[in-house]
Structure formats: C-alpha cells, structure tokens
Amino acid sequence: MxxxxxxxxxxxxxxxxxxxxxxxxxxxxxxSILFDRICGSPDYYPTQCEMALLSRVAPAIANRIGPRATIVEFGSGASRKIRVLLDTLHDPARYIAIDISGEYLEASLRTLAGDYPDIAMVAVRADYSRRVDLPVGRGEGLVLGFFPGTSIGNFAPEEATAFLARARDTLGPSYFLVGADTTQDEDRLVSVYxxxxxxxxxxxxxxxxxxxxxxxxxxxxxxxxxxxxxxxxxxxxxxxxxxxxxxxxxxxxxxxxxxxxxxxxxxxxxKYPAEAFRALAGKAGWTAEESFVDSAGFALHLLRC
Ligand SMILES: C[S@@+](CC[C@H](N)C(=O)[O-])C[C@H]1O[C@@H](n2cnc3c(N)ncnc32)[C@H](O)[C@@H]1O
Structure with a gap:
C-alpha cells in the first residue's frame, strides 16, 4: 500500500x-546504503572532517556530560559516528536512534548492539520534520542529543529554528551536539555535491x-x-x-x-557560518556552550537547555 x-x-x-x-x-x-557509500568516498569531506573533529573533542564532551548518559541521535543512518561517543563517554547507559529509514535503522542498531552489549539500544522510526516523542522516560544520567552529518543544513533558517525547538521538546533539559558545515568554497561544493x-x-x-x-x-x-x-x-x-x-x-x-x-x-x-547557526539555536531556546571548528571550517556546536 x-x-x-x-x-x-x-x-x-x-x-x-x-x-x-x-x-x-x-x-x-x-x-541509506548509497549515503553510506558516499561517506566512504574520498571526495566527501563532511564525513572525514566531522569524524576527525568528533574524535578530537569527544573527551571534553565526555567530561561535561558525566556518567550513565542517554544519547539521542536524530537521523542516525549507519550509526557509525556514534561509536566515537559510545567509546569516549563515561559508561553511557542508553542510545536512542531516530531515523525515517526504518529497515536500515533496525539493521544498523542490531550491528551496534552486538558491539556494545552493555548499552541499551532503542530504535525510533520517525520523521523529525515533525514532533518526535521518545518511547522511554529519562534515565539516570544527563541527556545528550546528537545531530551530525550536516543534516541541520537541509533546513532553511526558519525550519532549522523550528527543528531545534522541537528537538528541545523531545530531549527536555539536555546538551545537544550539532554538526554544521560552514564551507563557502563554491567550486569544491559543486564538485563534491x-x-x-x-x-x-x-x-x-x-x-x-x-x-x-x-x-x-x-x-x-x-x-x-x-x-x-x-x-x-x-x-x-x-x-x-x-x-x-x-x-x-x-x-x-x-x-x-x-x-x-x-x-x-x-x-x-x-552552509551556516558559526555565528548564524548560534543565532538560530538561540531563537529556538538553546544556549551555545561551545563551538568546535576545524581548519577546514567544519563545526560541531555544543548547545544546552
Ligand atoms: C545525511 S544522512 C546522515 C547520517 C548519519 N547521521 C551521518 O552523519 O553519517 C541523513 C540521515 O537522516 C535521516 N533522515 C533524513 N530526513 C529525516 C527525517 N525527516 N526524519 C528522520 N530521519 C531523517 C536519513 O535517513 C539519514 O539516515
């Protein structure tokens, strides 16, 4: 049907x-399978930049979040980048993965659960362009939202603010780590995309x-x-x-x-410059705690509400 x-x-x-x-x-x-192959392409710089930056800043984020955290990823795809956080956070309790691509989400989470048997895994098949309610209550530790893959850029500014406000409702009091590409090199963008x-x-x-x-x-x-x-x-x-x-x-x-x-x-x-992204997040009720930006202009923004 x-x-x-x-x-x-x-x-x-x-x-x-x-x-x-x-x-x-x-x-x-x-x-989803095609995008995973794109992530493995040497041309696709966003994944390479984000993985390197995430590995560099994860220990600082782990210290801020503390033990037994619940991590909620929006648009989890192959659930690869989350491994960096699961490996670095202090004894994380739970990973909740939200994605619209249901079969792929289930398969990715099965693979991840095999590698992290002590972390509870919850798959949520949902469309984050609408409100998403989590099927489980808050756990014992802090909540860390995660939105990598420069997916925030798929939203026009007013939609991005609306998404960030909905994410605040989904997550409640929390931190939110959001990846944003600030590249303005037009030739590179046309060639890669x-x-x-x-x-x-x-x-x-x-x-x-x-x-x-x-x-x-x-x-x-x-x-x-x-x-x-x-x-x-x-x-x-x-x-x-x-x-x-x-x-x-x-x-x-x-x-x-x-x-x-x-x-x-x-x-x-x-491609939101760091200042423009922080302004959107502020309008949605988030405080920008810290922006980590690499030499190529790729940013991970840590927000808090
Ligand atoms: C660009 S990929 C990023 C995947 C992964 N987070 C990464 O960084 O490699 C976007 C992901 O978001 C999911 N997605 C796209 N639009 C969505 C929506 N409206 N609701 C839920 N998931 C969505 C896709 O299925 C895909 O897995």
Missing amino acids: SDPAFLADVLAGFSQTPKHLPGKYLWDEAG GGCGGLMEALHLNILSRINRELGADIQLDAFRHEARVLHEPFRVEAHLVAKQATTFHLGGREFAFTAGESVRTDTSH
Whole structure:
C-alpha cells in the first residue's frame, strides 16, 4: 500500500513552479546504503572532517556530560559516528536512534548492539520534520542529543529554528551536539555535491525510483541527470534532477511534463557560518556552550537547555 502523504507531497511538488520534492523522501533502504557509500568516498569531506573533529573533542564532551548518559541521535543512518561517543563517554547507559529509514535503522542498531552489549539500544522510526516523542522516560544520567552529518543544513533558517525547538521538546533539559558545515568554497561544493564517483547522482535518482516503485509512476530515469548548484542568501547548495530532453510521465491519474533543461530540486544543504547557526539555536531556546571548528571550517556546536 502506498503512503498517502508521500503521494500528496510528490503531487504537490511536481505541480509547483519551480518543481521540488521534499528531501526526506531520498531516504529508504537504497538511499541509506548509497549515503553510506558516499561517506566512504574520498571526495566527501563532511564525513572525514566531522569524524576527525568528533574524535578530537569527544573527551571534553565526555567530561561535561558525566556518567550513565542517554544519547539521542536524530537521523542516525549507519550509526557509525556514534561509536566515537559510545567509546569516549563515561559508561553511557542508553542510545536512542531516530531515523525515517526504518529497515536500515533496525539493521544498523542490531550491528551496534552486538558491539556494545552493555548499552541499551532503542530504535525510533520517525520523521523529525515533525514532533518526535521518545518511547522511554529519562534515565539516570544527563541527556545528550546528537545531530551530525550536516543534516541541520537541509533546513532553511526558519525550519532549522523550528527543528531545534522541537528537538528541545523531545530531549527536555539536555546538551545537544550539532554538526554544521560552514564551507563557502563554491567550486569544491559543486564538485563534491555533484560528484563522489556518480554516487550523488544515484542517491538523487533514487527518489524517482521510489516514486515509480511505491507510487506506480512511469518516470524515465535516464531522461534525467543530476546537478549541484550553489545559491546565495542564504548560502546553500541545491541538488537538482535536470531533464535531458522533454519528457512526460504519469502519477496518481495525472500527466506531468518537463521541458528540456527543466529541473526538480531534490535537496538543499545550507552552509551556516558559526555565528548564524548560534543565532538560530538561540531563537529556538538553546544556549551555545561551545563551538568546535576545524581548519577546514567544519563545526560541531555544543548547545544546552
Ligand atoms: C545525511 S544522512 C546522515 C547520517 C548519519 N547521521 C551521518 O552523519 O553519517 C541523513 C540521515 O537522516 C535521516 N533522515 C533524513 N530526513 C529525516 C527525517 N525527516 N526524519 C528522520 N530521519 C531523517 C536519513 O535517513 C539519514 O539516515
């Protein structure tokens, strides 16, 4: 059975000018597997920068958080980065992983649980673009929220503030560690977000595969190519699927047409400078305790409420 919300969002997105699809629909099992391969690509600097920075600052964070913490990750994916925190925090009690990509979430958590048998693991399949309530109460130690992967950049400024406010409701009194890419090098951004050995194109075309498979559309995938575009105010990289030639398809009893060169936006990555990010967090009721920034401009912000 197809998801009515998915169909409604896709019909609305293809009916608008310019066309766009919500990026959250990139994430089914195939999308998650592709992203994990992107993280392993030597071109994809955000993962390399964030892993190195996280390893460097984790001991300071561990001292601040203390023993028996509960860690809550938003958009946990392969649950790789969390290993740095689980290895460094003092006797962490619990890891709660939230992700929209349900099968992949379950499989990732099973692998992690095998390696950390003393830490309680809870999988929460949920969409964090809405309010998320945790299925368990507060534990004995402090709560540390974790939002890596520069996923905060997928939100426009006012959406980012709304997300951070919702996360405050989900976490209650807590710390929140958020990864944000501040890179402003346009050539590098176009090359990385448009490349990674064809994996970026595969990830974005996956949204059309999903629409065909789950919603019964007949989109010709090879009529589209992927392109990364840098835009300003606010500074961001957009992912587009561009029609190589005029093409039509059917979805939900309607016909949709693309002219040659017309595109549909499939995701956005805002690059928030540290000061701009702290202002968004402040509006959402968080206090910025400390910002750790590496020499390439990648930041981990530790917030508190
Ligand atoms: C860019 S990946 C980051 C994965 C991992 N945290 C990392 O840093 O490598 C984004 C993750 O967030 C999940 N995600 C995207 N949108 C989401 C949403 N609206 N609600 C819940 N999870 C979402 C995806 O399934 C994916 O696992």
